[in-house]
Amino acid sequence: MTEKLSEERLExxxxxxxxxxxxxxVAAALEFGIDLTLTLGQLRKTPxxxxxxxxxxxxxxxELARAGAEMRKRNNGRV
Amino acid sequence: xxxxxPAIKAITTNExxxxxxxxxxxxxxxxxxxxxxxxxxxxxxxxxxxxxVAAFAPFNPRLRGFPEDLPFVWDERTLQNGTNFTLVTTIxxxxxxxxxxxxxxxEAVRRESVSTSLYNCEVxxxxxxxxxxAKRAAGRTKDLLVLPELEALKELLTxxxxx
Numbered sequence: 001m002t003e004k005l006s007e008e009r010l011e012x013x014x015x016x017x018x019x020x021x022x023x024x025x026v027a028a029a030l031e032f033g034i035d036l037t038l039t040l041g042q043l044r045k046t047p048x049x050x051x052x053x054x055x056x057x058x059x060x061x062x063e064l065a066r067a068g069a070e071m072r073k074r075n076n077g078r079v
Numbered sequence: 080x081x082x083x084x085p086a087i088k089a090i091t092t093n094e095x096x097x098x099x100x101x102x103x104x105x106x107x108x109x110x111x112x113x114x115x116x117x118x119x120x121x122x123x124x125x126x127x128x129x130x131x132v133a134a135f136a137p138f139n140p141r142l143r144g145f146p147e148d149l150p151f152v153w154d155e156r157t158l159q160n161g162t163n164f165t166l167v168t169t170i171x172x173x174x175x176x177x178x179x180x181x182x183x184x185x186e187a188v189r190r191e192s193v194s195t196s197l198y199n200c201e202v203x204x205x206x207x208x209x210x211x212x213a214k215r216a217a218g219r220t221k222d223l224l225v226l227p228e229l230e231a232l233k234e235l236l237t238x239x240x241x242x
Contacts, residue, residue, distance in 0.1 A: 003195070009239050012238075012239040013235045013236075013239055016235055016238060016239070017235070024231075024234060025227070025230040025231045025233070025234040026231045026234055026235060028227055028230070028231070029227040029228055029230065029231035030231075032227040034227055034228045034231065035111070036228070036231060036235075038111040039109055039110055039111060039228060039231070039232055039235075042106075042109035042110065042111065043109045045109075047107045047195045047196065047197060048196070048197050048198060050106055050107055050109060051083050051103065051106060051107060051197060053106075054083075054103070054106040054113065054114070055082075055083055057113050058080045058081075058113065058114075058115060059080070061080075061113065061115075062080055
């Protein structure tokens with residue numbers, strides 16, 4: 001599914017996430033530590049909006065990496 | 080980091096036969112997975128290789144991880160001499176795959192893909208089933224870590240399918 005979903009379907013998905021069926025893949029993912037509410041948030045978007053979120057996250061990570069490098073330099077490599 | 084819009088527009092305006100796979104396909108399917116590059120599987124015909132060369136030539140592609148002064152010619156002949164290419168370009172990292180483990184060659188990947196629209200371009204992306212099979216086949220820790228979310232997403236979409 002790469003299209004934006006209807007509100008009705010999103011609500012069904014939300015219920016499956018908040019009340020996972022024992023033994024389901026949803027239950028397994030939650031047990032594994034995956035935050036499926038983030039997945040639900042992505043499902044509310046169009047494919048392009050999902051990719052734009054990805055691009056924004058990548059820019060954020062690059063900024064964090066830059067800040068980390070600057071921090072190590074400022075502290076003479078101490079971590 | 081790769082700039083998605085110019086990369087996707089370059090491939091589609093040059094009418095390259097390709098399917099988006101890897102992290103970008105995962106992201107388009109709605110997971111929170113973050114990737115730094117654009118992976119796509121491509122048809123290995125002479126005509127398609129020419130289109131790929133034209134598409135990325137403006138972005139000065141070079142082999143990733145090699146010295147900058149190492150001679151590298153971005154042309155159809157270079158592409159004929161390999162199958163998978165990990166490139167660094169002026170718009171970021173781009174990986175070209177002649178086949179995808181767990182799915183198969185380009186024709187198999189094309190069959191296991193769906194169409195969508197990105198930046199006003201019609202593109203094809205690997206299905207959730209295809210991604211799950213590819214990640215299982217790759218088998219590295221980083222691939223296996225994404226499987227629970229992909230499998231949960233598949234289940235959520237299957238169980239709420241309105242058709």
